[in-house]
Amino acid sequence: MLMQFAATLEEYQEGILAYYTYPISTGPLEGTTTKIRTMQRQAYGFRDLGFFKLKILGIHETKHALVG
Numbered sequence: 001m002l003m004q005f006a007a008t009l010e011e012y013q014e015g016i017l018a019y020y021t022y023p024i025s026t027g028p029l030e031g032t033t034t035k036i037r038t039m040q041r042q043a044y045g046f047r048d049l050g051f052f053k054l055k056i057l058g059i060h061e062t063k064h065a066l067v068g
Contacts, residue, residue: 032059035059036056036059039052039055039056040052043055
């Protein structure tokens with residue numbers, strides 16, 4: 001198992017080390033996607049697509065939970 005682990009690390013070595021040179025993460029993007037999908041579930045059946053788009057554009061401005 002240790003040999004397999006070492007081989008895996010060697011295979012992904014370039015990408016792992018690149019993170020330390022350029023610490024870019026997709027975490028914020030994944031969080032925004034999760035918020036949009038939550039809003040979609042909450043807004044199921046609504047007909048006003050324009051309002052839904054405005055709520056998506058306003059996600060980054062709020063620091064509170066998306067309720068209601």
